[in-house]
Amino acid sequence: xxxxxxxxxxxxxxxxxxxxxxxxxxxEYFEVRDYCGxxxxxxxxxxxxxxxFYEKGKLEICTLINEPTNKFTKLGKYIYGIVSFHNGKIRxxxxxxxxxxxxxxxxxxxxxxxxxxxPRFRRRYSVDKSDVIPTISLAFTFADEYYPHQxxxxxxxxxxxxxxxxxxxxxxxxxxxxxxxxxxxxxPFIDEDSITAAVEAGKLALIHSGxxxxxxxxxxxxxxxxxxxxxxxxxxxxxxxxxxEEDEDVQGVDAVDTEFACKAATSMFKxxxxxxxxxxxxxxxxxxxxxxxxxxxxxxxxxxELDLFVGFGACAYIxxxxxxxxxxxxxxxxxxxxxxxxxxxxxxxxxxxxxxxxEPAYFKHIRKxxxxxxxxxxxxxxxxxxxxxxxxxxxxxxxxxxxxGFKEEQYLPSIQVxxxxxxxxxxSPLGLASILDIAKPDERILIAxxxxxxxxxxxxxxxTNQILEKRKRQKLTxxxxxxxxxxxxxxxxxxxxxxxGM
Amino acid sequence: xxxxxxxxxxxRTKFGEHYEKEPEKLIEEAWLKASQEADIExxxxxxxxxxxxxxxxxxxxxxxxGFLSELTExxxxxxxxxSFSSAxxxxxxxxxxxxxxxxxxxxxxxxTDRWDKIRDDLMLLEDPWSYYAGCTPEANHELxxxxxxxxxxxxxxxxxxxxxxxxxxxxxxxxxxxxxEYAQYQRKITVxxxxxxxxxxxxxxxxxxxxxxxxxxxxLILTSEDFAEKFTDKPVYILGSSLATxxxxxxxxxxLTHFLASKIAIKNALKMxxxxxxxxxxxELYDQSTVMEMISLEDLGFCEHGKAWQSIYxxxxxxxxxxxxxxxxLFTNLNGGLKAxxxxxxxxxGAQIFEVFKQLRGEAGERQAKSDENLKYGCVMELEGFGTKxxxxxxxxxxx
Numbered sequence: 001x002x003x004x005x006x007x008x009x010x011x012x013x014x015x016x017x018x019x020x021x022x023x024x025x026x027x028e029y030f031e032v033r034d035y036c037g038x039x040x041x042x043x044x045x046x047x048x049x050x051x052x053f054y055e056k057g058k059l060e061i062c063t064l065i066n067e068p069t070n071k072f073t074k075l076g077k078y079i080y081g082i083v084s085f086h087n088g089k090i091r092x093x094x095x096x097x098x099x100x101x102x103x104x105x106x107x108x109x110x111x112x113x114x115x116x117x118x119p120r121f122r123r124r125y126s127v128d129k130s131d132v133i134p135t136i137s138l139a140f141t142f143a144d145e146y147y148p149h150q151x152x153x154x155x156x157x158x159x160x161x162x163x164x165x166x167x168x169x170x171x172x173x174x175x176x177x178x179x180x181x182x183x184x185x186x187x188p189f190i191d192e193d194s195i196t197a198a199v200e201a202g203k204l205a206l207i208h209s210g211x212x213x214x215x216x217x218x219x220x221x222x223x224x225x226x227x228x229x230x231x232x233x234x235x236x237x238x239x240x241x242x243x244x245e246e247d248e249d250v251q252g253v254d255a256v257d258t259e260f261a262c263k264a265a266t267s268m269f270k271x272x273x274x275x276x277x278x279x280x281x282x283x284x285x286x287x288x289x290x291x292x293x294x295x296x297x298x299x300x301x302x303x304x305e306l307d308l309f310v311g312f313g314a315c316a317y318i319x320x321x322x323x324x325x326x327x328x329x330x331x332x333x334x335x336x337x338x339x340x341x342x343x344x345x346x347x348x349x350x351x352x353x354x355x356x357x358x359e360p361a362y363f364k365h366i367r368k369x370x371x372x373x374x375x376x377x378x379x380x381x382x383x384x385x386x387x388x389x390x391x392x393x394x395x396x397x398x399x400x401x402x403x404x405g406f407k408e409e410q411y412l413p414s415i416q417v418x419x420x421x422x423x424x425x426x427x428s429p430l431g432l433a434s435i436l437d438i439a440k441p442d443e444r445i446l447i448a449x450x451x452x453x454x455x456x457x458x459x460x461x462x463x464t465n466q467i468l469e470k471r472k473r474q475k476l477t478x479x480x481x482x483x484x485x486x487x488x489x490x491x492x493x494x495x496x497x498x499x500x501g502m
Numbered sequence: 503x504x505x506x507x508x509x510x511x512x513x514r515t516k517f518g519e520h521y522e523k524e525p526e527k528l529i530e531e532a533w534l535k536a537s538q539e540a541d542i543e544x545x546x547x548x549x550x551x552x553x554x555x556x557x558x559x560x561x562x563x564x565x566x567x568g569f570l571s572e573l574t575e576x577x578x579x580x581x582x583x584x585s586f587s588s589a590x591x592x593x594x595x596x597x598x599x600x601x602x603x604x605x606x607x608x609x610x611x612x613x614t615d616r617w618d619k620i621r622d623d624l625m626l627l628e629d630p631w632s633y634y635a636g637c638t639p640e641a642n643h644e645l646x647x648x649x650x651x652x653x654x655x656x657x658x659x660x661x662x663x664x665x666x667x668x669x670x671x672x673x674x675x676x677x678x679x680x681x682x683e684y685a686q687y688q689r690k691i692t693v694x695x696x697x698x699x700x701x702x703x704x705x706x707x708x709x710x711x712x713x714x715x716x717x718x719x720x721x722l723i724l725t726s727e728d729f730a731e732k733f734t735d736k737p738v739y740i741l742g743s744s745l746a747t748x749x750x751x752x753x754x755x756x757x758l759t760h761f762l763a764s765k766i767a768i769k770n771a772l773k774m775x776x777x778x779x780x781x782x783x784x785x786e787l788y789d790q791s792t793v794m795e796m797i798s799l800e801d802l803g804f805c806e807h808g809k810a811w812q813s814i815y816x817x818x819x820x821x822x823x824x825x826x827x828x829x830x831x832l833f834t835n836l837n838g839g840l841k842a843x844x845x846x847x848x849x850x851x852g853a854q855i856f857e858v859f860k861q862l863r864g865e866a867g868e869r870q871a872k873s874d875e876n877l878k879y880g881c882v883m884e885l886e887g888f889g890t891k892x893x894x895x896x897x898x899x900x901x902x
Contacts, residue, residue, distance in 0.1 A: 010634060030631070030754065061652065061758070063644035064705050065636060069622040072636050080636050082645060082753040091753040093629075095636035107704060109648065124634055138635035 002131035010124075012249060014136040015199075015240045017052035017119055019090060028090040052090070053137065053240075054207075056116050056149035057083040060091070062109050064101070071125035074190060074502045077101040079109075083117055083140055097122055097139040098146070098175055098189045100488065116143035121199045121240060122191040126502045133227055135236070139191065146175040146486040148475050152203075155210030157284070157322035164273040165327035165461065167285065167320040168209020168470065171433045172200035173313040173420055173481045176488050178495040181308060183394070184482075185421030187490055188293055188312040190498050194225045195233050198291035201314035201426075202241050205287065208474040209318045216243040216318065217283025218254040218275055222264025222425040225293045229345060232257040237289065261341060262390055263451025264425045265290025265315070269459055272319035273328045285320040290425035293499065297349035305353055309393055311421025312499070315429035325467040326436060326445065329460040332373035334365055341452035352452075358396075361454045366390065366400050369458035370448045377460055381405040384460075385443040388431040390450035391417035397431075400448075413438065419482040432461075434478040441465040507597040508730035508737035509897070510723050511540030512856040517718035517844025518686040519614045525554075525561055526569050528719035529610045532852070533574075536606075536721045540733040548602040550580040551589035553609040555847035555886075559623050560616040570608075585609070586720060586851030587745075587884040587893035593724045594743045603729040607722050611846035613715040620715055628887045631751050642752050642888045643791040644706050649758035650797070654808035665706075667811040668792040669696035670818035672710045672841055675789065677821070679838025681868040684853070686716055686844030711792045713840035720852025722859070738859045741879070742775030742896030744768075752888050763892035764801035764883060771894040777879055779803050782896070784833040784861045784871055784880040786854035789840045798883055799825070802894070804832055823872055833871040836861060851884040855895065858882055862899050 012018070013032065021028045022036030023046035029037075030052075036043035062081025065072075072078075079096040096112070097120055117140035124134035143149040174197075176187040188197070198221050206213055221234040234255035238244065244253025258264045265288055272286035291314035296306035319328075340356035343349065366389055374380070387406045389397040394417055401411035414431035423430055428449040435445050441463050448458040490498065513535025515528050529552070537543070550570060557563040567580035583589050586609035593607045613620050625633040632642065647668075650656075656664050673693055679685035691710060699708030723733065730737035746766035749755050755762070772779060779802070787802075789795035799810040804827055817825045824831045837843045837857040840850060858880035860866040871877055882895040 014631075014634060030751075061645050061648040063641050063648060065638055065641055066703060066705070067638065067640075068636065069625055069633065069638055070619060071622060075636070078636060080638075080641050081648075082758070093632040093635035093637055093751070093753045105704075113648075113652075125636075134634075136634055138631070 002127055004132055007132045007134055011135055014138060015121060016242070017092070017137050019050045019052065020047040021050050022046065023048050028086060030090055030092050052085050052119060054152040055085055056118050056143050057085045057140065059112055059115055059117050059140065060084050062112050064107050071127070074126050079112060092138060094138045094140045096141065097191055098141050100490070100494070116149065117141065118143050118147055118149045120147070121196050123193060123196060123502050133195070135196065146484050150207050150475055152207045153210055154212045160322050161324045161327060161464070163327040163329070164277045164319055164321045165324035166317050166436070167323050167325060168205050168211060168318045169433055169436060170201045170204025170208055170316045170474070171313065171430055171476065171478055171481065172197055172204055175484065175486055176490055176498065178492065179489055183418045183421065185309070186311045186313050186423070187495050187498050188501065190501055192293070192312070193227050193501055194223045194291045194293045194314070195227065195236050197293070197312065197314035198223070198233050198237050198289045199240050201289055201291065201316035202237050202287060204474065204476055205316035205318050206241060208470060210473065211285050211318055211320070213242050214245050215284040216253060216287050218272065218286040219243055219289065220256055220258055220265070220268040220272065220287070221289045221291060222258045222260070222268060223291045224259060224261055224264065224343070224424055225295050226257060233291065243287065260455065261452035262424045262427055263449040263455060263457055265429055266447070266449035266457045267333065267451070269317065269319070269328065269457065270331050276320050284322070285318050287316060287318050289314055289316040290429045292424035292426055294422055294424040295343070295349050298496065303349050303351045303353065306350070309422045311423045313420060313423040313426050313430065315426045315433055317429065323466055324464055325470055326461040326463045329462050330373060330377045331457060331459045332369050332376060333455060333457045334368045334372070335455035336365070338454035340454055361452060362390070362392070362396055362450050363400055363403070365454050365456035366448045366450050367403060369456035370404055370446060373446070373458040373460060379460065383444060384410060384446045386414060386435045386439065386445045387411045388414040388428055388435060388445060388447040390428045390448070391415060391431060392422045392427070394418050416478060416482070430478065436467065437471070437477045437479060439463045439467060441467060504726060504728040505598050505600050506727040507594045507724050507740040508727050509740065509855065509859055510725050510730050510733040510737050511536040511542065512722045512859045513539065514684055514720040514849070514853055514856050515718050516684045517716045517846055517853065520717040521614060525557060525563065525610055525612045526573055528612070528717065529570065529608050529721065530573055532719040532721035533606065533608060536723050540723055542723055542733060544574050544576055546604050547576060547578055547606050548604055549578050549596065550576070550606045550608065551593040552580060552582045553584055553586045553589040553848045554582060554611055555584050556623060556627065557610065557612060560620070561612050584848065585884055585886045585893070586849060586855070587895070588886070590724070590851065590855070590895070591743055591745055591893060594740055597724060597726050603726045605724050607724055608719065609849035609852040610719040611848040612717045613846060614717050617715065628890070629750055629752050632753065640707065640712060643793050646758060646797065647706050647793045653759050663815045664811040666693060667815040667818065668711060668796060669693045670814060671789065671792040671795045672696050674818060674821060675835050675839035675841040678836050678869065679842030682837050682843060685838045685842050686714060687838070687842045707791060707793065713790050713845040716844035716846040718844055718846035718849045720849040720856060722852060722855060736863050736899070738862050738897050738899060740895055741777070741898045742771035742894065744770035744774060745891060745893050746770070747891050748889055750887065750890050760797060760807065761801050761885070761889035761892055763889055764798060764885070764894070767892045767894040768802045771896050775896040775898070777896065780830055782879045782881045783831065783873055783877040784836065784858060786837070786857055786882045787835055787839065788883055788885045789835060790845065790885070792841070795835065795839065802881070802883060831873065833861070833873065836866065836869050836871060851882070851893070854882045854884060858897050862897060
């Protein structure tokens with residue numbers, strides 16, 4: 001049983017943790033109420049919107065739940081308690097997420113109580129496969145662990161650039177990893193999917209850019225693992241992140257999902273950059289997200305060879321003309337009908353590993369896109385500081401970089417696949433983010449994505465001096481997430497269980 | 503005052519699992535017992551006040567009034583509310599208003615018919631936002647205990663004593679239930695069993711700290727004072743009846759260590775009855791968990807805030823059948839409480855009233871309170887949800 005109207009209302013409040021504060025007495029409610037319970041009728045029209053989405057709370061008290069209610073059984077054991085915000089002015093129930101509680105572990109609750117926590121946007125509980133997926137942000141992690149609390153400070157748009165470009169970005173990778181065959185790969189927690197990761201990444205991009213979310217006029221979400229066959233991830237992102245002007249419960253933003261295997265997101269970079277540059281458009285910013293809970297069949301099944309490489313995560317980029325950190329200098333995209341990797345509708349896992357994998361697919365398209373772009377922009381290999389390619393494994397991007405004539409110092413810094421696995425739509429964007437994390441002003445980055453089916457988008461980006469200023473705003477850099485002391489390693493069985501999710 | 507509500511007869515079923523019986527069968531059984539006791543005929547009834555917490559969910563039954571009409575061939579006004587106390591509250595009001603003179607109050611629940619989903623239903627009804635965040639019906643009790651320990655700074659030896667006291671509540675209630683033929687669990691348990699269950703669960707409270715899920719029904723006949731003598735020469739009067747309400751969302755309440763609703767309800771009930779707290783000798787508390795029994799002793803005012811566990815601990819070192827609080831005796835949950843008697847939500851309050859009724863009339867048999875003087879007044883407290891609603895009734899054989 002599932003009631004869409006109830007889901008709609010619970011998500012509307014719970015995803016963003018919306019509430020109201022009485023403008024007269026200051027009492028706060030986790031509820032969008034029109035008047036204050038204390039002040040009564042005189043408070044009509046004086047209630048102020050608040051939300052706890054970017055705030056940090058405090059875990060007041062907690063207990064262990066080891067026999068959850070039916071809908072939560074897939075979470076197994078978890079810590080549940082009461083979280084307060086604003087010095088106790090508002091209290092909400094919440095469970096700790098991203099924790100795997102061991103079978104026989106003695107738990108001392110006082111270790112958890114009193115610590116600061118950050119709300120996380122997650123799946124709420126299990127439902128039937130045909131139901132609407134329930135989500136909520138009454139899931140929390142400790143602020144002093146993997147995911148720190150970061151304030152979202154809106155910065156007024158300042159300098160306008162001639163050429164549009166990236167104004168901010170965010171990379172979200174969870175704390176779980178599986179270590180196999182010299183590679184570490186990111187693993188979602190059981191309540192995560194490509195929708196929750198997209199929201200997390202978008203949130204981090206807003207924090208990094210300082211862009212007012214109401215000025216984002218379009219959001220594109222590229223994925224090949226949307227848990228819905230029909231229903232966009234982008235609409236959830238728009239609603240939770242309050243993109244565009246909010247009018248009642250509708251956001252004044254265009255939101256669309258795109259699909260082209262692993263280049264579903266990079267393909268839209270040029271669309272986002274063009275959109276913000278259209279003279280008659282009122283759209284100041286556009287957001288592009290690549291998100292994937294990269295799918296692979298179990299190891300002994302057809303297509304199971306991918307199971308050694310898949311990761312999980314999302315990257316979000318905000319494009320605009322103000323306060324740009326990397327200008328889009330140019331692009332070249334190419335496409336051919338090459339069936340090297342596909343997933344039929346209704347099938348849980350993609351097919352892969354046939355005749356076209358490798359040379360006729362990945363190498364041919366990336367080479368073509370990169371070469372053509374360099375030709376057009378009249379660039380030589382030496383003019384480029386960093387080269388970023390799609391990363392299905394470690395060998396492919398290295399091989400294609402060498403073929404194009406790049407040296408190790410140009411391509412090695414972007415190769416992140418050994419730390420996170422192949423994050424599909426987020427793969428080359430993650431490589432790009434790792435370069436933007438370290439690049440100096442006035443450096444040129446060439447990125448060439450690859451999407452099976454098949455095609456490649458090559459972009460040339462030139463960094464500006466604002467890249468240094470904005471860097472301070474983001475604690476969750478690629479390196480931070482790769483080398484974090486709070487990483488949690490899981491075995492193969494746990495990895496498969498977490499990946500399948502709730 | 504001729505309109506004072508008086509209980510003239512009570513009846514109930516055994517609590518436990520009744521998979522072989524339809525819900526209607528249970529209420530029939532309880533009603534027949536009550537009607538036999540007072541020799542009442544169906545045609546005497548002017549109205550029926552029924553309660554079930556969630557038959558529409560557990561048994562897909564709606565309009566339970568219609569079932570009862572078919573069963574009794576009565577066409578009098580009937581209303582269904584959620585708890586026995588709520589049905590009784592409405593019945594008292596109607597009698598006091600002079601609208602009716604003889605009514606049936608009944609409660610019924612059939613929880614084991616939906617045993618596999620009952621915890622989800624309970625939690626969702628009790629506190630939906632906590633449910634969405636992952637709470638279980640048990641977790642709120644544990645959080646309340648955590649909050650209590652922190653607020654009153656209980657640690658070390660005292661913490662151990664508090665934990666033992668909570669275990670003793672369960673042991674004591676099980677002991678009482680061995681003398682209650684209607685109880686779900688008529689067997690003794692030990693403090694070790696309670697503590698081991700906690701250890702096994704790796705939690706502050708374990709299996710033996712919680713009331714079970716149960717099926718069962720209870721009924722009573724309520725009349726106006728003037729009509730009572732038609733049926734019995736030993737009516738028990740409802741001297742005080744009160745209800746208070748609090749937020750649904752437990753975390754949003756200001757005080758996480760007590761139930762505000764109970765504190766308000768007892769005050770109003772005492773005022774209405776015109777007695778003072780310690781005129782009460784026997785009390786039935788709503789021990790959905792051992793924590794709730796402890797907290798309730800404080801909410802009702804029998805113990806100081808943060809100190810009930812001390813009296814419980816001291817009383818249970820060598821348990822004599824009552825709690826000794828500041829030198830005064832308080833007989834508590836003589837039927838075994840929700841823990842051992844059972845907790846079929848809609849019928850539970852009826853079993854509580856049943857017990858105090860029997861105790862005040864001196865008809866509780868083996869369970870009869872061994873008090874120094876005749877019990878004058880008894881008190882019943884019932885909660886709906888996790889302290890969202892609190893009902894307090896003060897019963898007495900005589901009235902001032």
